[in-house]
Amino acid sequence: MIRLAGIDVGNDTIKVVVDGINEPVIVPNVVAAGYERLVLQEEDSPLKALDVMVYSPKLARNNQRYFVGTLAVENEDNVELEETDNKALSDQSLVVALTTLAYAGVAGQSQNVPSYNSTDEVEYIIGTGLPVRTYSKFHRTFEERLIGEHEVTFLTTPQLRGRRVKVSIRRALVSIEGAAALFHMATYDSLQVKDEELYYGCIGICEMGALTTDFPVIKRMSIDNQFSSGEQMGLASYLDAIIRDVEDSYGYRFPSRTKLIGRIRNRQYYIQRVGEGRADIKPIVDMYFSRAAQRIVDLIKKKWNKYQDIECFYVIGGGASALKPYILDAAGPIKLRFVDDSELQNVYGYLKLAKSKYNQPAAI
Numbered sequence: 001m002i003r004l005a006g007i008d009v010g011n012d013t014i015k016v017v018v019d020g021i022n023e024p025v026i027v028p029n030v031v032a033a034g035y036e037r038l039v040l041q042e043e044d045s046p047l048k049a050l051d052v053m054v055y056s057p058k059l060a061r062n063n064q065r066y067f068v069g070t071l072a073v074e075n076e077d078n079v080e081l082e083e084t085d086n087k088a089l090s091d092q093s094l095v096v097a098l099t100t101l102a103y104a105g106v107a108g109q110s111q112n113v114p115s116y117n118s119t120d121e122v123e124y125i126i127g128t129g130l131p132v133r134t135y136s137k138f139h140r141t142f143e144e145r146l147i148g149e150h151e152v153t154f155l156t157t158p159q160l161r162g163r164r165v166k167v168s169i170r171r172a173l174v175s176i177e178g179a180a181a182l183f184h185m186a187t188y189d190s191l192q193v194k195d196e197e198l199y200y201g202c203i204g205i206c207e208m209g210a211l212t213t214d215f216p217v218i219k220r221m222s223i224d225n226q227f228s229s230g231e232q233m234g235l236a237s238y239l240d241a242i243i244r245d246v247e248d249s250y251g252y253r254f255p256s257r258t259k260l261i262g263r264i265r266n267r268q269y270y271i272q273r274v275g276e277g278r279a280d281i282k283p284i285v286d287m288y289f290s291r292a293a294q295r296i297v298d299l300i301k302k303k304w305n306k307y308q309d310i311e312c313f314y315v316i317g318g319g320a321s322a323l324k325p326y327i328l329d330a331a332g333p334i335k336l337r338f339v340d341d342s343e344l345q346n347v348y349g350y351l352k353l354a355k356s357k358y359n360q361p362a363a364i
Ligand SMILES: Nc1ncnc2c1ncn2[C@@H]1O[C@H](COP(=O)(O)OP(=O)(O)OP(=O)(O)O)[C@@H](O)[C@H]1O
Pocket: 008, 009, 010, 011, 012, 013, 014, 208, 209, 210, 211, 212, 234, 235, 236, 239, 257, 258, 261, 265, 317, 318, 319, 320, 321, 322, 343
């Protein structure tokens, strides 16, 4: 059975939604070199301990063992992506993407575990996307890297120990970050028009991710070539700056951006210092987040001034969730729109676009 899925290969997290399954699978885009780890108590969910070996004809190094996602987040030697990484070419992103697709393909069916050493196969048609600035040059390459037969073997992962999963990607439809999100917001799951203003209007989008921020302008659901643009900046550089400042001020080092944003999301601004001291990092967070918000608002104003046909502006992506109060503050009288679960709008859009292209019987 071929499944339709959307996958957002984010620089911060990889998100997968499989058609017919409501819950998205979300895995931090972090890896560390894997090794025979000591398991004192098995984790309570496979996603907490993705310990895998990955084979793909598209990877430079094969059959390497990796700790992926949450398991890597705590690791001293973990690798998060940098501004210079291109997600269309990144081996790390491919490793995490394949692991997430393999997991999403077998999740929920672990009760009838096949015998050790057998191989499951999951077949996909996927929708995905690239930033505005990378799209035209790299969408073919990205599509070619995804399509094919790959293999993920779970090692010490609870419930999936020793399970080998062949991930076959038959087709991949690459669209544009932010634009796909608008398609999702404007349509129902049946792909019928849900919001005529969005579907037929001229809409500005600011989609702030971890390393890139995209500003597609979309008119009647077509992307405007002249006015759409993208910036090589996202929330990550501000998180890195916060990590640096906290370390300089308090000698406390967050092992990863994921750890820091987890604290910020839970409003846990106090850090525990050696010797029972506690420090409040909120002033540092406020300073950098206000700065980030001001930059975003300046970019939106510039775009809106240049192209006054834009009827409304949506601020989405994980960056919008993190910065919303600061952006509202910086925007003053300018009305900006926000949505819930803004970091998931793209991935739902990718699934819908794949559905609209491939669900017609003639296309498959
Ligand atoms: N609900 C949320 N609240 C606060 N911060 C969030 C939320 N969701 C995501 N973030 C943070 O916002 C940033 C961007 O998240 P997002 O998921 O949009 O990035 P990405 O898609 O992985 O990256 P990119 O678009 O650059 O490839 C990340 O640093 C993430 O930790």
